[in-house]
Amino acid sequence: MGVxxxxxxxxxxxxxxxxxxxxxxxGEDLLVSGIVDSHGVMELVGVIESRxxxxxxxxxxxxxxxxxxxxxxxxxxxxxxx
Amino acid sequence: MxxxxxxxxxxxxxxxxxxxxDLARRGATALLLRVSxxxxxxxxxxxxxxxRASKEGPRTLLRQLPRAVRAALRPREERLIVLMKDxxxxxxxxxxxxxxxxxxxxxxxxxxxxxxxxxCETRADRRFARDLDRGYHGYVGFVDDDVVGYYWxxxxxxxxxxxxxxxxxxxxxxxxxxxxxxxxYILAEHRGGGNAGAFLHELETDLRRxxxxxxxxxxxxxxxxxxxxxxxxxxxxMWTVLRKTAPLxxxxxxxxxx
Numbered sequence: 036m037g038v039x040x041x042x043x044x045x046x047x048x049x050x051x052x053x054x055x056x057x058x059x060x061x062g063e064d065l066l067v068s069g070i071v072d073s074h075g076v077m078e079l080v081g082v083i084e085s086r087x088x089x090x091x092x093x094x095x096x097x098x099x100x101x102x103x104x105x106x107x108x109x110x111x112x113x114x115x116x117x
Numbered sequence: 118m119x120x121x122x123x124x125x126x127x128x129x130x131x132x133x134x135x136x137x138x139d140l141a142r143r144g145a146t147a148l149l150l151r152v153s154x155x156x157x158x159x160x161x162x163x164x165x166x167x168x169r170a171s172k173e174g175p176r177t178l179l180r181q182l183p184r185a186v187r188a189a190l191r192p193r194e195e196r197l198i199v200l201m202k203d204x205x206x207x208x209x210x211x212x213x214x215x216x217x218x219x220x221x222x223x224x225x226x227x228x229x230x231x232x233x234x235x236x237c238e239t240r241a242d243r244r245f246a247r248d249l250d251r252g253y254h255g256y257v258g259f260v261d262d263d264v265v266g267y268y269w270x271x272x273x274x275x276x277x278x279x280x281x282x283x284x285x286x287x288x289x290x291x292x293x294x295x296x297x298x299x300x301x302y303i304l305a306e307h308r309g310g311g312n313a314g315a316f317l318h319e320l321e322t323d324l325r326r327x328x329x330x331x332x333x334x335x336x337x338x339x340x341x342x343x344x345x346x347x348x349x350x351x352x353x354x355m356w357t358v359l360r361k362t363a364p365l366x367x368x369x370x371x372x373x374x375x
Contacts, residue, residue, distance in 0.1 A: 066349060069212040073345050074309035080341070093338050098349055 038087070038108040045082055050075040061104045076101055083107070089114040195360045196338035199287055200352040204325040204332055208351050210318040212311035218319045221255030221267065228264040229257065235304065251275065256320050258303065260312075266303035268320055270296050272329065286358055287335055294330040301334075301343075313346045321350070 036044075043059050050071055065071040071079065079101070080091050089111065100110040219225070226245060233241045248255075253275060258266035271279045273291040281299055282289055291297055298320075303313055324332060336343045338357070 067211045069311060072212075072309045072311055073313060073342055073349075076345055077342055093341060093344065096341055096345055096348070 038111050039104045041086065042079065042082070042104055042107060045079070046071060046075070050078065059104060061108075063104070064102055065104070066098060066102055071101075079107075083111060087111050087115060192361055197285060197287070197335045197358045197360050198338055198344070199289060199335050199355045199358065200333065200347055201355050202321060202332040202334075202347075202350065202352045204321055204330050206351060207318065207321045207325060208349075210311065210315050212314070214311050214315040215260045216265070216307075216312050216315040216319070217259050218256040218316065218323070219259065220323075221249070221257050221269070223249055225257045225264070229267060232264055232267070232302075232304065236302070241300075251277065253279070255300075256316075256323070258312075258316050260307055265307040265312075266316060267300065268298060268302075268316065269300040270298045270320075270324070270332075272296050281335075285335070285360060288356065288358065289333045291333070294328070296324055296329045296332050298332055298334045308342075314350060317346065317350050 039061050043061075046059055046065070047057055056070060059065070059070060063070070076096075080096065083089065084091055091114075095110070095114075099106065101107055221229075226242075226249070229245055230239075230242045233239050233245075248269065253269060253271050255267055255269040257264055258268070271291075273293055273295060279297055279299065281287065282291075282297065289295075289297060301313075301316075303316060321332060332352075334347075334352070335358075336347055338344070
């Protein structure tokens with residue numbers, strides 16, 4: 036399973052409980068749509084760090100990197116390759 | 118009894134009656150190491166150690182502390198990021214919340230004191246009353262009728278200048294269209310769900326309506342949740358200062374890069 040699918044599963048099962056969201060499109064803006072709030076982003080960072088063995092630097096925690104599943108996957112891929 | 122004040126860095130006679138009584142009862146000679154106002158640390162010492170301290174200086178006493186306490190006292194460096202929000206570009210808040218703001222007035226102080234108690238920050242009570250006397254401004258956040266947070270701000274007319282501006286060496290110089298914001302706090306149980314963003318949106322809008330164009334502040338580089346919120350709201354990192362926190366020394370800051 037790829038980064039996008041794994042994180043989509045996490046968001047749907049852990050971050051959007053009770054809101055009737057059962058899927059998140061890869062390009063969907065997680066922030067504008069309110070799917071992920073600030074607490075959710077912090078949880079997402081924890082999952083990314085533990086699951087993919089990378090450290091999200093404080094300075095990398097920007098809306099550009101975490102706006103959508105696509106941008107998160109691009110960020111994780113870049114960090115794993117660096 | 119001896120006490121070593123973090124202010125004077127000299128041994129001095131303690132004026133803490135309860136500690137003095139307790140130590141007298143135990144027949145101990147002791148050091149009261151005042152790490153902070155909230156954490157006085159009584160430490161029983163032998164006459165031998167005190168005698169060595171008088172010859173070798175107070176660092177001798179530090180070696181008597183448990184390792185964990187010594188670690189907490191070690192100087193640390195913390196990056197403070199100075200932020201600026203252009204109030205001509207206020208981002209809409211995507212999620213509607215129940216948060217509403219009122220300008221902070223004296224009648225709000227009892228509720229704010231309660232809130233300080235809930236966050237174990239009662240030291241802030243005196244500062245809040247003093248800052249109101251000084252003419253500093255603020256906002257109180259409500260959800261329904263409950264006070265859930267606050268935010269303080271000053272403009273160039275504040276007298277005296279806001280202490281943060283000098284104490285932390287932030288390098289912020291306000292002019293007539295500038296505001297410095299500080300002490301943004303929301304109760305933990307009301308965080309998430311867009312409340313912090315809505316709080317900022319409301320206050321940015323009100324400050325712009327009052328004629329201000331730039332809102333300045335700072336955030337610790339390690340405070341990820343706050344950095345995230347400010348980043349979402351379009352606060353731009355301007356420069357970084359390095360704060361050297363040394364509990365037993367005066368704080369020093371220096372600007373490290375633009």
